[in-house]
Amino acid sequence: xxxxxxxxxxxxxxxxxxxxxxxxxxxxxxxxxxxxxxxxxxxxxxxxxxxxxxxxxxxxxxxxxxxxxxxxxxxxxxxxxxxxxxxxxxxxxxxxxxxxxx
Numbered sequence: 001x002x003x004x005x006x007x008x009x010x011x012x013x014x015x016x017x018x019x020x021x022x023x024x025x026x027x028x029x030x031x032x033x034x035x036x037x038x039x040x041x042x043x044x045x046x047x048x049x050x051x052x053x054x055x056x057x058x059x060x061x062x063x064x065x066x067x068x069x070x071x072x073x074x075x076x077x078x079x080x081x082x083x084x085x086x087x088x089x090x091x092x093x094x095x096x097x098x099x100x101x102x
Contacts, residue, residue, distance in 0.1 A: 001009075058064055
């Protein structure tokens with residue numbers, strides 16, 4: 001191989017390496033942007049999740065339930081007017097299981 005052919009081959013190889021390098025840089029940049037978008041979306045979803053948890057906690061509070069019951073026209077039961085229904089052959093719930101939730 002003569003010096004001219006060697007020089008041309010070297011320039012072509014350097015050019016191919018530069019194209020390959022720029023291609024890899026472009027892919028890395030695109031992947032980085034996608035990763036940043038995913039992190040942003042994750043932060044938004046975490047914020048929405050926390051807002052929903054706060055809403056559920058607020059709506060389960062006794063004060064919120066009482067206010068909404070009043071708006072619906074419900075009133076607390078008068079213990080003197082409550083009627084108990086006794087069902088024969090029905091066993092009462094043991095005291096230690098009354099406060100358990102399903």
